[in-house]
Amino acid sequence: MITIYDIAKKANVSAMTVSRVINNNGKISELTRQRVKQVMEELNYVPNSNARSLVLQKTHIISLLITDITNPFYTTLARGAEDTAKRLGYKLLFGNSDENYAKEKDYVDMILSTRVDGVLFAPAGDGSAAHLQQLQKHRIPLVLLDREVPGIQSDTVLGDSKEGARGLVEHLLELGHRRIALINGSEDVSTARQRHIGYKEALKLNDVAYDEELVLHASYRDIQDEAALDRLLQLPEPPTAIFAANNFLAVGAIQGLRAKGLEVPDDMSVVCFDDLGLASALHPFLTVAAQPAYQFGSLGMQWLIDRIEGRAQEEPRKIILPSELIIRSSAASLGVR
Amino acid sequence: MITIYDIAKKANVSAMTVSRVINNNGKISELTRQRVKQVMEELNYVPNSNARSLVLQKTHIISLLITDITNPFYTTLARGAEDTAKRLGYKLLFGNSDENYAKEKDYVDMILSTRVDGVLFAPAGDGSAAHLQQLQKHRIPLVLLDREVPGIQSDTVLGDSKEGARGLVEHLLELGHRRIALINGSEDVSTARQRHIGYKEALKLNDVAYDEELVLHASYRDIQDEAALDRLLQLPEPPTAIFAANNFLAVGAIQGLRAKGLEVPDDMSVVCFDDLGLASALHPFLTVAAQPAYQFGSLGMQWLIDRIEGRAQEEPRKIILPSELIIRSSAASLGVR
DNA sequence: TATGTTAAAGTTATCGATAACATTAACTGC
DNA sequence: GCAGTTAATGTTATCGATAACTTTAACATA
Numbered sequence: 001m002i003t004i005y006d007i008a009k010k011a012n013v014s015a016m017t018v019s020r021v022i023n024n025n026g027k028i029s030e031l032t033r034q035r036v037k038q039v040m041e042e043l044n045y046v047p048n049s050n051a052r053s054l055v056l057q058k059t060h061i062i063s064l065l066i067t068d069i070t071n072p073f074y075t076t077l078a079r080g081a082e083d084t085a086k087r088l089g090y091k092l093l094f095g096n097s098d099e100n101y102a103k104e105k106d107y108v109d110m111i112l113s114t115r116v117d118g119v120l121f122a123p124a125g126d127g128s129a130a131h132l133q134q135l136q137k138h139r140i141p142l143v144l145l146d147r148e149v150p151g152i153q154s155d156t157v158l159g160d161s162k163e164g165a166r167g168l169v170e171h172l173l174e175l176g177h178r179r180i181a182l183i184n185g186s187e188d189v190s191t192a193r194q195r196h197i198g199y200k201e202a203l204k205l206n207d208v209a210y211d212e213e214l215v216l217h218a219s220y221r222d223i224q225d226e227a228a229l230d231r232l233l234q235l236p237e238p239p240t241a242i243f244a245a246n247n248f249l250a251v252g253a254i255q256g257l258r259a260k261g262l263e264v265p266d267d268m269s270v271v272c273f274d275d276l277g278l279a280s281a282l283h284p285f286l287t288v289a290a291q292p293a294y295q296f297g298s299l300g301m302q303w304l305i306d307r308i309e310g311r312a313q314e315e316p317r318k319i320i321l322p323s324e325l326i327i328r329s330s331a332a333s334l335g336v337r
Numbered sequence: 338m339i340t341i342y343d344i345a346k347k348a349n350v351s352a353m354t355v356s357r358v359i360n361n362n363g364k365i366s367e368l369t370r371q372r373v374k375q376v377m378e379e380l381n382y383v384p385n386s387n388a389r390s391l392v393l394q395k396t397h398i399i400s401l402l403i404t405d406i407t408n409p410f411y412t413t414l415a416r417g418a419e420d421t422a423k424r425l426g427y428k429l430l431f432g433n434s435d436e437n438y439a440k441e442k443d444y445v446d447m448i449l450s451t452r453v454d455g456v457l458f459a460p461a462g463d464g465s466a467a468h469l470q471q472l473q474k475h476r477i478p479l480v481l482l483d484r485e486v487p488g489i490q491s492d493t494v495l496g497d498s499k500e501g502a503r504g505l506v507e508h509l510l511e512l513g514h515r516r517i518a519l520i521n522g523s524e525d526v527s528t529a530r531q532r533h534i535g536y537k538e539a540l541k542l543n544d545v546a547y548d549e550e551l552v553l554h555a556s557y558r559d560i561q562d563e564a565a566l567d568r569l570l571q572l573p574e575p576p577t578a579i580f581a582a583n584n585f586l587a588v589g590a591i592q593g594l595r596a597k598g599l600e601v602p603d604d605m606s607v608v609c610f611d612d613l614g615l616a617s618a619l620h621p622f623l624t625v626a627a628q629p630a631y632q633f634g635s636l637g638m639q640w641l642i643d644r645i646e647g648r649a650q651e652e653p654r655k656i657i658l659p660s661e662l663i664i665r666s667s668a669a670s671l672g673v674r
Numbered sequence: 675t676a677t678g679t680t681a682a683a684g685t686t687a688t689c690g691a692t693a694a695c696a697t698t699a700a701c702t703g704c
Numbered sequence: 705g706c707a708g709t710t711a712a713t714g715t716t717a718t719c720g721a722t723a724a725c726t727t728t729a730a731c732a733t734a
Contacts, residue, residue: 354682
């Protein structure tokens with residue numbers, strides 16, 4: 001690899017002069033600047049950012065950790081983060097934890113050893129606290145995305161899970177449903193807890209009894225317990241509608257229902273959190289609480305870079321972005337049946 | 338940040354001894370090993386990989402560049418690449434070119450300056466040749482994914498675009514369609530050219546005349562020319578079926594048709610390349626040529642690491658992975674109407 | 675006892691860049 | 705004509721790690 005010294009020798013100057021040309025600082029005569037630039041071109045020189053980072057104590061890399069790269073919510077978020085990072089001169093080191101604490105820990109180790117300038121972190125759940133403390137102990141600027149973690153103070157960009165959930169459930173109530181099941185993510189995740197609360201609140205406000213049996217504890221990646229859906233359906237008073245806590249769970253539920261010969265919304269209404277990307281473009285079918293995924297990423301990145309560059313105040317900032325209720329056709333009026 | 342010297346001082350040994358403990362090489366007495374390890378724990382030491390990379394001339398980072406992070410084909414590919422990289426001890430530096438040569442060039446500059454060990458590259462198109470040559474000039478191990486680039490010799494993992502296209506078009510022909518439109522990606526991209534050829538071959542083999550007017554040149558991201566679909570429909574003999582060269586184009590076409598009050602497959606059959614992830618899980622609707630996206634990533638990564646670690650032969654390897662025709666309901670028999 | 679061997683360390687130079695300080699030469703002003 | 709200024713460039717030390725070589729001390733062997 002060509003180094004600054006190769007350039008220096010060929011251009012008959014010192015390495016420092018080359019460095020000055022590269023960084024465009026210090027005083028340099030136009031003549032030598034030209035000469036050095038030309039040699040750099042000739043030899044195809046590219047600076048070694050490892051060496052540079054070592055002395056500058058700055059990598060200009062930001063790490064983005066998400067929990068599911070195949071989920072449109074996170075890919076849209078990632079694009080928001082990436083666009084903003086690029087615009088502000090940072091590179092993205094990308095990771096995908098698969099909602100898995102062990103994988104997540106590996107990424108945190110890598111993040112630390114890479115000495116990234118900051119981290120945008122969508123945590124897998126409350127169990128992420130240990131890794132996050134690790135990051136904070138090393139004073140790495142951190143912005144939490146999508147999920148809070150008890151015990152971790154930091155800038156946070158959240159969606160309004162409680163209100164979103166309430167909106168969805170109230171929509172179902174307005175359609176006449178009284179037996180509404182909740183297929184939730186793990187209670188280990190703040191959004192799942194908030195959606196659970198929103199669900200309860202909507203029921204309470206409308207004088208519908210909360211029935212523990214209608215609540216299914218799954219994970220955001222899949223329903224896991226295959227038989228759980230069966231149990232729901234075989235309840236003495238089975239649900240007439242399902243509120244799925246995210247897009248994957250809704251799709252999983254619909255597939256499960258279909259396998260049993262049940263159609264949505266004719267036999268069961270289904271609504272969920274998060275839109276579905278291409279799927280919704282193709283079939284505007286699922287009624288959802290759509291979150292501004294792109295903004296999660298772009299705002300989070302903005303905040304993070306503010307902090308990295310010392311433009312943020314001391315105390316953590318927190319924002320709760322509203323979601324938008326998009327009514328489509330997966331939930332039908334109970335009376336119409 | 339804690340360095341090896343901080344550890345050394347506190348443990349009363351030299352930095353070299355600490356390095357030996359970290360890398361588990363050289364001879365060390367069990368006693369000092371324990372002592373050093375304990376101090377490392379206490380101080381929360383994490384090695385600085387910039388410093389390490391500088392002397393080892395190895396980063397253990399692999400760069401993955403894709404063209405569209407919101408496309409399920411690429412996210413599935415990315416997961417394949419990531420899983421394999423992780424398994425073999427490499428980190429992923431991730432980039433998203435948005436089918437844009439300028440963005441792509443920026444990423445290549447970053448890749449070079451980061452001194453990554455290798456690059457998995459899904460090029461935006463033929464115009465990527467310049468950047469790719471740049472990479473090759475610097476002898477960075479490279480595996481091309483999904484698309485070939487004229488003039489670039491390297492390991493390549495491709496899908497069988499020609500055969501896949503032929504299969505889709507033959508399926509339409511079997512359904513009785515004779516006027517089949519092609520909405521293609523840019524001819525600047527090898528897969529678009531191959532799909533075009535497959536389309537022509539299928540027509541020729543079945544004695545259907547090739548009509549240039551039925552071929553629409555778009556980009557893989559969207560149809561771009563809004564009026565183009567109108568022109569197709571207003572042809573003296575309009576198409577009865579559309580072959581879209583990828584999933585996004587199919588969805589775009591269907592949305593366009595719907596805006597004009599036309600339904601798929603009743604008023605128009607539509608088939609396309611690449612499956613749609615969640616969308617297909619939710620509504621198994623589009624008839625597609627599904628590519629083994631995960632394998633693109635995992636095999637490509639495997640090959641790349643083989644090459645990085647000197648296990649690959651000199652001459653480039655190339656594989657063409659078959660796609661699978663998945664017949665669903667977006668294409669209907671012409672007679673049935 | 676002198677020499678050789680080996681385990682367990684330590685020293686020094688290096689990777690490629692930049693900060694901080696030092697030098698040179700031309701020019702300014704009195 | 706000489707001190708003072710300044711533009712342009714050079715030298716040296718440094719970032720944090722490791723390779724290659726060196727040293728030390730304990731022990732074995734003839």
